Amino acid sequence: MRSIHSRSLVGWVLALGLIDFGARAAPPAPPGNAVQAGVSDDEAEARAQFRVGVAHFNKQEYREALEAFRRSLWLKKNRNTMGNVASCLKQIGQYDDALEQYEEMRREYPKLPAKIEAIVAADMAELSGLVGTLAVAGDAPAGALLFIDDRLRGKLPLENPLRVSVGSRAVRVEKEGFAPLTMTVGVKAGEESVAELVAMSRKGRLVVGEKHNWVLRVELDGEDVGVTPWQGLVDAGQHKVRLHGLMGVEALAACEAPGGAAEEGAKVASGVEVASVKPYEETRVVLGAEEQDASLRVDSTPEGATVRIDARVVGKAPWEGRLPLGGHVIEVSAGGFFSAKQTVQLERRKQRELSMSLERRPDLVAGARAARNRKIGVGLTYGVGVAGLGVFAVAGGLALDKIKELDARCPNRQCPSTEAGNQRAAAALGTAATVGLLIGALGAVAGTGVLLLTRPESSKRRPDPRVSAGVGLGSFEVKGAF
Template identity: 45%
Template sequence: MKVRVARRVVFGSTIALVLSIGRAEAQAPPSSAPGAAAAAPAGAAQPRDPTASKLAKVHFEQGDQYFADKEWLKAHDEYVKSLSQEKTMSAMTALASTLRQLERYNEALDLYEKVLLEPKLPSNLMDDVRRGVEDLRKRVGTLELTGDTPVGARLLIDEKERATLPLLAPLRVPTGTRQISVKKDGFEPIAATAEVTPGQKSVVELRAPSRKGRLSVSEKHGWALEVEIDGQRLGVTPWEGLVDPGEHQVRLHGFVGHQALAECTAPEAGAGGAEAAREGAKMESPLQTATVKLYEVTPVVLSAQDVDASLRVESTPSGAHVSIDGKVVGRTPWEGRLPLGEHAVEMRAAGFLLAKQAVRLERRKQREVQVVLEREPDPEGERRTRNIAATVGYGVGAAGLGLLAVTGGLALKEVGEVRSRCGGTSCPQSEREKLDEAGDLGTLATVGLVVGAVGVAGGTAALFVLQPSGGDRRPGAPGGGAKPAGGVAWRAGVGLGRFEIEGRF
């Protein structure tokens, strides 16, 4: 193998890896854009471009001159230019040595490790490269980030951009105190300091100075409508601003000119952007929940509907819950704007039956719905009322019949005694007074009979007429029938010289 030896000494502990590397035989495939520390390992051999090879040689030799003069930055630039024309192991190792002199140890280590992967690396240099790798690994540590690591943010170490978050693996960085900065457009930078120990992993927890996310709100058709977030008006669509992370309720409302609405055209934006219309068709979007994350942009696209119609809902009694299209909107009396077309209105109140009504709304018209709510049936209360009425009726009947029995018995007794004393002949005046008293007792007996009959009739009527509503029945009657729950069981019968009726409630 033909070898061309560079005439220089690598200063410090830098190994002159470029010595004894043949430029002609140790060629790698050209790279379209290798970069300073990102030249890919050589692969299969490719045809040489004489012009590119000549330019690569010129830049390489100029880099060697700068290297000998310790002008590390200029040497770095020339080696990069050489690699941009043709990738060679000599240029790769020379660039790695230069990066090492610039104390960019992590980049030098990455490039040295790529040199080790080259299939044409001379065996006599393999040990030198490995020793360089071993030495550099003592000069770097790894960095791992936790906490606030926004996706897509740029990570800068000592003001130099190193990666895009999130990191897929710990990042190599030079040892010592490192200034960390995380930047993302539209948000405040996140800064931190890390102490990197050789060969060790340093874990740094990032904390954002302003814990915000960004919400971007637009209307589907491009209409300029007012943006309302959590009940506060914040601007006009399209709108974007910082909000706290978490859930937010977003909706749009405003006006759109009737012509623009008919043609579905968005307003033209002026110098200060689109302005919300102050008249026209009333527009409103459904309420939407947007979940905003820290240091992330959450887009929300809402579609506004024509709500140029109003509805007023009243109920008797007032205070009933009002639901429209299955969503609770408030209590009666309630008034608001709704999209045009059919809507299902429901009103519900404790102790009353659910009331439903369909309403059709038309543009620029107000509809009113007035409903008298019906009370829910109370079987237990009706059952108590029935039982009380039956008890009172039978009690009055029992009192009347008791009066009949007592006064009727006394009247009959008085009449019998007078008749026995008079013996069928004319009675003295004293006995006639006895007969008058017996007549009065008979009158009371008649009253007791009437009262008793009315009471028994009223109690019986209460049992059968005052039935609880709602058909509350329970199984158990003979023959597969039913009997009232909690209530009436009765039986009537006729026998020789008797008539009987019995029941319970």
Template identity: 50%
Template structure:
């Protein structure tokens, strides 16, 4: 501390020699202030302390030990906020060459003490004019973390972010931004009197800080983006951006029952080795540069396991709305009810609810059903109808041909026999006609079966999903009543559709 003060005294003395214009004489008290002999006397303890520090400051000021004088005046002001102490601090800073801080103090005197005596006001005004000649403004851009302290030449000047450019003493200034838990951000700026200078800060370490704790104070392992980094409570530097945070570990049954946190031993807090397995849900934390992002997670008892298998394998498993992997899948989950979904392309979604109990494993077997294929079913229906009606048409055709021939033969025989007995040759004609009649009957039966089968195919083999083609029957709201039919014939296709 002594070497630090000596450095400031030397620096202040050097600046005082270089910037001698407008400087107060060493043997005189700060401009506008009463001599030590006329300093005010207070009755209270605070006033007495303030007066004692003020008097010591006057002695240091006379000896040109301006840094020590400033410290005494500052302590005096801390005990009692007086115009004398405030103005004396401004004068000491001015003598030290810290014109930017002196200017702030001088202006504060005028704001806080409107009834300032004329002599004191004149001294303060002179100090303001002198300081302004040696001050420029500095604009800070780039990495300016909120809440960080801004230091100029080692002196705290403000807290970021700045609402307006900062007044800074002319010359080469060393800038430092400091925030607890992070590396300082440093830069150099050349400040010219009466001008605005700009400096862009760049953090040497592009990091943010993540602080992770468990709601009940339990000591659990911290996983960030799948990597184990420590034990709660944990804090560390991570890259800015989104990170997935989760807790895992074991909590003793006594601590779990009483909901108590572990006590720290000589080696700090350690995780339990026996007890209930605990795990927290995954939480996404957004970390920003040079900021502390707190994450508080609540671990749950996951001392139960679940295995999910499916036919076909490789299906997606969703538990409580969150995807966990593909079948076969196995993992630990909190106790209680869980909603399981299994899905695969081309198959219907399967849902099932399971209840997990401590230290028990549940196995779920899922057989997925294929999704309906309306187009495939429609093609099958049309093919079946086409075949049925084709067979029916062939049977009816056979009926028409053979029946016609049979009727023709019978008619000719009747015309030749004339109602009397017929010769043997005509009996053979009648037998041929009978055979044709039999074929006609077969054709009738085949035709009827074919037509019935085709019609049944149209009505029975309906697509599961319904026909949703634009303009197709069933594709939209059905009419309240009436019958609609559509028939079509094409290459390899005979189709009749109906809607009631």
């Protein structure tokens, strides 16, 4: 390969440069710092920087020479200064930039003298063998800055592969808000190399806003991540986004954007939107939230009744508050009254007023007292009846015994005078038994009457009771259905 440090080529370029500037120069000015007549300040400074560049180049201080030649070129465009810039770039190993400089020189000066054209063509042919091309693929974020060997080479995506000097090249891609992507690529002469970027963390930026500029909570994949406007790095892929929160009623009516998240007010929420996030790219999602509840007022008769909404106690009537849209079960209850329930359907931005009257329960104390008295009355009457029947059974049994004795002692029912006492005793026992039977029957009838007449109102609708009674010597039985 031909030597990169071509002093002969550089020499003629420098010589031509001096001749070129000399051809345009006016006659020498008097000694001192005065500017030569007919030479502008920029041209004079360009000439001075050119000479500085020549001095550095002769000392092989190519980077310093490059800076001086570029300052000269910036002050005054000159074909030979452009050639000197290309020579410096070649000497410091920036073959791709040197080749581009020669190409620009040809575009600016398409009709170069034959001698210069021949030298430039030869140098470009040599440089073409010292460069390859580089393409960027993989996780290459659009809009990112591409640096090669710490030199900015453009933005991604590239329209065409870049021409790059051969050798090991450090590739770095930077995008604001993301960690840079870096890798090293080996570039070969005349070949295209590909920098296949791989992100260590495949994240993208998600930006979430609300179309009314309301400050609402952001729910990302079911988790609260902050308030709108919100942005953050998330894993690449699909994410579910939803907004929810509270809005002051006045701000909601005026559709105003509050200064911060409201602590109370109407419930508002958006639908769920799926955001597709790509690595190293920004995805914007703007959701529109709508009011999700309505106002409800509950009054009760009597006042102060407990109000339950969907089985949850919310307070005492009169009660007023906001509830989610849709159906709700309202229940009102108070001591001494039957509870009342009603289902309401709440609609957006419509206030509902609900008045509920409770039916009084029967006097429980009076009912308990009546029940107790009823038990006592029934117990007493049945007790007297049982006692009477007991007397009947005992007296009747003794009377029968006396009668049997008399039958044994008095043939043909003719009793001597000595049995008069036994006859009177038998008669007395019979009378007692009869009286006991009458008392037992009256007690049973009276107890049954008290039972029927004092039964609660709730049982009066039942069918008529069926009662049967049986009386026998030494026993008494009452059966019935009530």
